[in-house]
Amino acid sequence: MTRMYRPDLHPATFVGGATGAWKIESVRAVTGDGLPLVERLDVRVAADGVDAAGAWILRGVAGHERYVERAEHDRLKATSPALGRAEATCAALVPIRKSPAWWALSQDERRGIFEGRSRHISDSMPYLPRVARRLYHARELGEPFDFLTWFEFAPEHAQAFEDLVGMLRGREEWSFVDREVDIRLSR
């Protein structure tokens, strides 16, 4: 079936296997089932019809923001770096799934946990522009994960990245994460 993605959507297919621009350094099951360790990751700009033979294939589509308010958006935009910086030779792909309890919450309750109590946006800002990030949505695609977050950073900011993911994992929002895999990469 042909899919026509509009310019403000960014489909991606992450193919873990024997080929691709990124070398996979580690695959760690943080919560729930992991994924097989493979050699390389190939990132394709398409969410469907990818002719790929990989040990695993994860699809997502990046698009509009779900919780960010205008003032936050403007602050994020001013400090968020682009993907693909020459010095950002380290990357992480973190697929997560949130529990049915999370998805049964209403928008105001999810926002209250996400930012009101977990400060996901405001406490991530100090890590910008060291860490570049793109959030892919996968839930409505029938994928095993709800979100695939892709991070890029230079080797000298590897500790800052650890601090960022450690901070997020310690917050109330993360109590709703029922599957998480942490994949580290380099190129």
Place this chain on the structure above:
Amino acid sequence: MTRMYRPDLHPATFVGGATGAWKIESVRAVTGDGLPLVERLDVRVAADGVDAAGAWILRGVAGHERYVERAEHDRLKATSPALGRAEATCAALVPIRKSPAWWALSQDERRGIFEGRSRHISDSMPYLPRVARRLYHARELGEPFDFLTWFEFAPEHAQAFEDLVGMLRGREEWSFVDREVDIRLSR
């Protein structure tokens, strides 16, 4: 590719063609390009891999609410009827697409237009339980529409349904709709 939808998601494929449980009474282009008039509509419980020969095929996935707050959710749940009522022999399928300007808004701005100024939720409530409704999301699926809304009602509530869609179309939220088709059905 195999898609595994979790129980709180409802994938659907709407196949317009020569077969299906629903007779198509009319297809009207409200804004932008329409869709070909065909005889019947087949509604399949799947968002992918549908082996169907139709003049048009529209896919969507119903899931969690995007703008509804807890108090509104509880009021809606108390009065929203199920789909498939025996007396609800009339239906409408209304695919819409919203403009890039809508999707560039932040969550608080979209909520402000959707409910704060257009009262989409509160002014729809008086039409419950006469009109049953399910909203399918299609944007991240690479579909030509962002949303497919499915409505079911008894013949004696046809005017109430006209009033409901007329009200929604007159509100500020609808100024962001850049394509809309109105498909009426019976069984």
